[in-house]
Amino acid sequence: MHLSKLYLKNFRNYKSLQLHIEPGIILIQGSNGEGKSNLLEAIYILSIAKSYRTRNEKDLIYKYKENDIDFTQIEAKTLHNQIESEIQINYHISKPIESIKNKIESKTNFTKSIRLNGVNINSSTLVGNLTAVLFNAEDLDIISGSPSVRRKYIDIFISQLNKKYLIALQNYQKILIQRNNLLKIIRKGKANKEELYFWNNELIRSGTYLVEERNSTINLLNKLSLPIHKDLSDNQEDLNITYLPNISDITQENTVIKSFEEQLIIREKDEILQGITLVGPHRDDINISINKMNAHSYASRGQSRTAILSMKLAQAKVLMDFYKKEPIILLDDVLSELDIHRSKKILDIATKYTQCIITTSDENLLNNPNILSNQKFKIQENNIFSTLK
Numbered sequence: 001m002h003l004s005k006l007y008l009k010n011f012r013n014y015k016s017l018q019l020h021i022e023p024g025i026i027l028i029q030g031s032n033g034e035g036k037s038n039l040l041e042a043i044y045i046l047s048i049a050k051s052y053r054t055r056n057e058k059d060l061i062y063k064y065k066e067n068d069i070d071f072t073q074i075e076a077k078t079l080h081n082q083i084e085s086e087i088q089i090n091y092h093i094s095k096p097i098e099s100i101k102n103k104i105e106s107k108t109n110f111t112k113s114i115r116l117n118g119v120n121i122n123s124s125t126l127v128g129n130l131t132a133v134l135f136n137a138e139d140l141d142i143i144s145g146s147p148s149v150r151r152k153y154i155d156i157f158i159s160q161l162n163k164k165y166l167i168a169l170q171n172y173q174k175i176l177i178q179r180n181n182l183l184k185i186i187r188k189g190k191a192n193k194e195e196l197y198f199w200n201n202e203l204i205r206s207g208t209y210l211v212e213e214r215n216s217t218i219n220l221l222n223k224l225s226l227p228i229h230k231d232l233s234d235n236q237e238d239l240n241i242t243y244l245p246n247i248s249d250i251t252q253e254n255t256v257i258k259s260f261e262e263q264l265i266i267r268e269k270d271e272i273l274q275g276i277t278l279v280g281p282h283r284d285d286i287n288i289s290i291n292k293m294n295a296h297s298y299a300s301r302g303q304s305r306t307a308i309l310s311m312k313l314a315q316a317k318v319l320m321d322f323y324k325k326e327p328i329i330l331l332d333d334v335l336s337e338l339d340i341h342r343s344k345k346i347l348d349i350a351t352k353y354t355q356c357i358i359t360t361s362d363e364n365l366l367n368n369p370n371i372l373s374n375q376k377f378k379i380q381e382n383n384i385f386s387t388l389k
Helices: 036-048 137-144 147-161 163-187 193-232 253-266 268-274 301-323 340-350 363-367
Strands: 002-011 014-020 024-030 071-080 083-094 097-100 103-106 109-116 119-121 132-135 239-244 285-290 328-332 355-360 375-380 383-386
Touching: 002 036, 002 355, 024 036, 024 363, 036 071, 036 083, 036 132, 036 147, 036 328, 036 355, 132 301, 137 147, 137 301, 147 163, 147 193, 147 285, 147 301, 163 193, 163 268, 193 239, 193 253, 193 268, 193 301, 193 340, 239 301, 253 268, 285 301, 301 340, 328 340
Parallel strands: 024 355, 024 375, 132 328, 328 355
Antiparallel strands: 002 014, 002 071, 071 083, 083 109, 097 103, 109 119, 239 285, 375 383
């Protein structure tokens, strides 16, 4: 599968953009701040139906001014086995006039719609139609950042494979909010501890599924990442990815449930005192080690890049096996901070995919004979134009 056309309207720094893209390696060069990452963000939104950079989708709107811009659009055409598909995501802005207590007030409404081949669909239905794997500088936070960053990474990955997981995750978060509210009410003496029984069971039921899916996916990711990382590091480094669940025993479903129940009993007083749930997958973590050393504490930026790239390439293999089509590889300024040898290995791997889009701020790469790109583009002053192949 590959992306053949990309259309942007009022997206980030692009007022309007139309891009025809070929299979193979696509190289996009531009100075910092010109919109390279915005371009890859738009493509990745078409894959997972949301931005990885912001929770507030209003941030996606071009120079957002309520009176000037009323919509943002991301549209693409893909080809797979000679079959063309069209994906369109629209963000609409409207300002209805409301009369409140004899005053005319203006309120901005923001809505989002998704269409696949002209048919309205929801976000979960979109996932899997255009599969993509993205690497960008922020991904280094998977190693250097907090546990929440690692949980987000694995949750997005599993949600690309399993729509049931996404629904379970959303349900778990709702249960968590309700249980936390109850804990605060109990702390104030306005409710009894017995009322926790229902929400404990709901938390265990929903949380057990998340734990099991995370465990199996992380084990698979570890298995597939190891040989990729060995290759990228010339057999100098061993990468190990280990699931660190908040509950202790996850060997079998019944032991997960039992461990969950025991931990909730043990931590009940602390939870009531703090007014928050202290037990469950929302407290999980992932340990990433290189040569048995915790990467969070000891890895260099170059080592971290190589480790994350290995994980992302393993993720691409899982997606390819699951959907029976190659994902689009999106590498945002990936070659910086990597030595020439590792950069070459990354490029060699990239050529194995139907389409790989690479961005860079280094203008010299446009003329680098080692990069056998099918297309080369340059971004300047919010415009993108093709350079000689």
